[in-house]
Structures are given as structure tokens and as C-alpha cells.
Amino acid sequence: MDLLALVDFNDVARHGGVGRAARLTGRPKATLSRRVRQLEDALGVRLFERGGHELRLTAEGRALHEQTQSLLEHIDEVGDTLRQGTTTPRGRLRISAPVLFGQRGLGRIAADYALAYPQVQLEVITEDRFVHPVEDDFDLIIRANPDPSTDLSGRCFLRDTQVVVAAPSLPRPTRQRDVAVPVITLPRTTPGITWQLERARSTLRVTTRTVLRLSSMAMIHDAVLAGVGAAAVPRSLVQADIDAGRLLDWGTLGSRPIEVWALYPSRRHVSARVSAFVQLLVDRFEHASPAAFSRLVG
Numbered sequence: 001m002d003l004l005a006l007v008d009f010n011d012v013a014r015h016g017g018v019g020r021a022a023r024l025t026g027r028p029k030a031t032l033s034r035r036v037r038q039l040e041d042a043l044g045v046r047l048f049e050r051g052g053h054e055l056r057l058t059a060e061g062r063a064l065h066e067q068t069q070s071l072l073e074h075i076d077e078v079g080d081t082l083r084q085g086t087t088t089p090r091g092r093l094r095i096s097a098p099v100l101f102g103q104r105g106l107g108r109i110a111a112d113y114a115l116a117y118p119q120v121q122l123e124v125i126t127e128d129r130f131v132h133p134v135e136d137d138f139d140l141i142i143r144a145n146p147d148p149s150t151d152l153s154g155r156c157f158l159r160d161t162q163v164v165v166a167a168p169s170l171p172r173p174t175r176q177r178d179v180a181v182p183v184i185t186l187p188r189t190t191p192g193i194t195w196q197l198e199r200a201r202s203t204l205r206v207t208t209r210t211v212l213r214l215s216s217m218a219m220i221h222d223a224v225l226a227g228v229g230a231a232a233v234p235r236s237l238v239q240a241d242i243d244a245g246r247l248l249d250w251g252t253l254g255s256r257p258i259e260v261w262a263l264y265p266s267r268r269h270v271s272a273r274v275s276a277f278v279q280l281l282v283d284r285f286e287h288a289s290p291a292a293f294s295r296l297v298g
Contacts, residue, residue, distance in 0.1 A: 001042060006068055008035035009047060013065040014137060017055045066135075070265055089273035090119035097142040100217040100237070101260070102126030106142075113280055120273050128216055133265050140274050141263045142281075144234075153270075154263035157281040160234040162253040164197055164206075165242065167227035172250060173197075173206045180209040182229035184220050187213045195232065197251030204251065234258050 008021075012032055015021040022029040040047050047061035057065060076091070097106055102124065110124050131141055133152065146152070166172070173181055185191075195206040211229050214220050217237060224231045224238075225246060232253055241247040262278045264270060 002035075002038065005035040005039040005042070007072060008032050009039050009061075010065060010069050010072060012036055012048075012055070013057055013061065014069065066265070070271075073271060088119060089117045089271070089276045091271070091273055092121045093123070093140070093273045093277060094138050095122070095124045095140045095142065095277070096131045096136070096138045097124060097126050098144065098217075099126045099128050101142060101144075103218055104237075109280060109284060113277055116280075117273065117276060133263070139264065139271070140277060142260065143263060144258055144260045146261050146263060152263040152265060154261045155278055155282065156259045156261050157278070158260035158285045160236050160258040160260075162232045162258060163235045163238065163242075164195060164230055164232050164250040164253065165224055165238050165247040166230035166250060167225060168245070168248055169227045170230060172248065173204065175204065178207075180207045182211040183208040184212045184214060184223045184229045184231040185210050186217075186220070187215055189213075195253060197253070199249075199251035206250075 008027065008031070011021045011025050011027070012018055015024055018029050018032050018036075021027070021032055036047065043060075043064075045060040046058050047064060049056045049058055073091075095110075103126070106124060106126075110122060114120070114122050125138075130143060130146070131138055133139065133141055141152075146154075170182075173179075180192075181195075189210070191210045193208055195208060197204045197206055208230075212223055214223060217233060220231050220233060221237055223229070224233070225241065230250065235252075238247055242249050262281055264274055264278075
């Protein structure tokens with residue numbers, strides 16, 4: 001494959017069209033179009049569906065983009081390293097993180113990274129939907145309990161437990177009081193689930209009824225404090241409220257530990273800028289401890 005044609009193809013794929021790629025890269029539209037067609041001719045496949053106002057990747061084009069974009073970035077980094085004689089991270093680093101994590105300390109971590117590596121253009125987007133690094137143009141994503149079947153690589157840098165909490169005004173469940181507990185959940189949670197609460201070497205099964213669905217843990221935290229229902233949340237999020245008596249600890253969900261991962265596309269070479277950010281997360285959360293998270297946001 002012609003390397004220059006491959007570079008132009010990836011620019012068009014990443015920016016969603018020839019016109020936008022030309023504006024952002026400074027390359028002439030005619031050159032980009034010609035290079036893409038040359039690449040299609042060389043491979044004997046169509047890489048884009050043409051027609052209408054939108055240029056969409058074919059299945060073959062998507063596979064080529066996913067497999068070659070990171071390799072081209074690595075080639076650029078190798079060239080920079082050879083020219084500069086250093087492995088200092090540089091270039092663009094675009095990160096996706098959950099809203100709660102973004103609100104509780106990630107800004108400070110991002111600032112430390114920017115100060116340590118001024119040649120990196122860092123951008124952090126917070127959202128709770130699961131994004132894909134290649135398809136959504138992210139270099140790194142941070143997510144809790146990602147699907148084990150994902151085709152991404154990564155590292156767990158924070159572990160926590162799920163604890164069920166409620167305001168003191170909400171009656172605590174007991175073995176003698178078999179009534180469904182009002183609960184606040186995320187939208188994707190199955191309604192009417194049964195909690196198995198572990199506390200003081202005893203286990204209590206609690207039936208639930210969903211009274212409120214909220215799309216982020218930050219909103220769930222606020223709603224629990226307001227007393228509308230109980231919720232299963234990370235202990236590090238509510239430990240200060242438990243200590244202050246604003247919330248009561250009903251017990252832990254021992255079968256549902258929380259692991260927070262930094263994920264990136266599976267490949268042999270990981271960029272220096274991604275490696276540096278992952279290492280910063282690992283160093284900041286010593287031994288993947290939620291206590292380190294509490295110190296960070298405290």
C-alpha cells in the first residue's frame with residue numbers, strides 16, 4: 001500500500017469527509033480524493049459509500065481505518081523520537097471519562113499531566129455512554145466495569161466496593177419487614193432486582209422497586225441525600241456522608257465489585273502520551289485504592 005495514500009485515507013475517515021479533512025489538514029480536496037481512489041484501486045475494494053451529502057465508510061474501509069490509524073500515529077511518534085532524540089510525549093491526546101469521575105478529581109490529574117507534558121494537546125470529554133476509541137476518535141477511555149468481551153486493552157487503576165446507602169429517614173430493611181425498598185438506579189438497571197446485602201458477617205436479601213432512574217452517579221448521590229430512595233453506589237462516593245451521618249450504610253453488594261479501567265485499542269505499540277497518562281493514573285491511585293480517590297477529591 002502507498003503510505004501517503006493510506007495517510008490521506010485515514011484523514012478523510014477520521015474527519016468524516018474530504019472537505020472537512022482538507023480544511024483541517026491543509027491538503028487539497030482533489031489530492032485527497034485522488035489518493036483515496038488510488039488506494040481503493042490498489043486494494044480492489046470500495047472504502048467509502050459515496051452519494052448524498054455524507055461520506056460513510058464501508059465495512060472494508062472501517063476495518064482498514066481501525067487497523068492502520070494507530071500504526072500511522074506510532075510511525076509519526078517514532079519519527080519525532082528519532083528527530084528529537086527523546087521519548088517525551090507529544091501530539092494530541094483525547095480522553096473520554098464518566099461524568100462522576102470527571103467531577104471528582106480528573107481535572108486536577110489532567111492539569112498535572114498538562115504541566116508535565118506541555119507538548120501534548122490534552123482534551124478530556126466526560127460522558128456516561130460507552131464510547132469506542134476508534135469509532136469515536138478517542139485515544140483513551142476511562143470506564144467502570146467494562147464488558148470483559150471488549151476488544152480493547154488497558155489497565156485497572158482503581159477498585160472500589162458497592163455499598164447500599166439511604167437517608168436516615170428511610171426505614172432500614174429487616175428480616176421481619178419484607179417490603180420492597182424504593183430505589184434509585186441507572187437507566188440500564190433491570191427493574192425489581194434483589195439485593196444481597198452483606199453486613200457484619202450476615203446476609204440479607206432485599207427486594208426493590210425502582211422509583212427513579214437517573215443517568216449519572218452524581219445525580220443519584222443528590223437524590224439519595226434527598227431521601228427519595230436507597231441506591232447502590234461506590235463507597236468512595238459516599239464515605240464522607242456516612243461518616244457525617246447524612247447517609248446510613250445498609251451493607252455492601254459483595255458480588256458486585258467496581259473496577260475502573262483505562263482502555264485503549266488493542267495493538268502492539270501504545271503511544272508515549274497514552275502510556276504516560278495511564279501511568280499517572282496508576283501512580284495517583286496507589287494500589288488501586290479508593291482511599292487514594294478520597295484523598296484526591298477531599
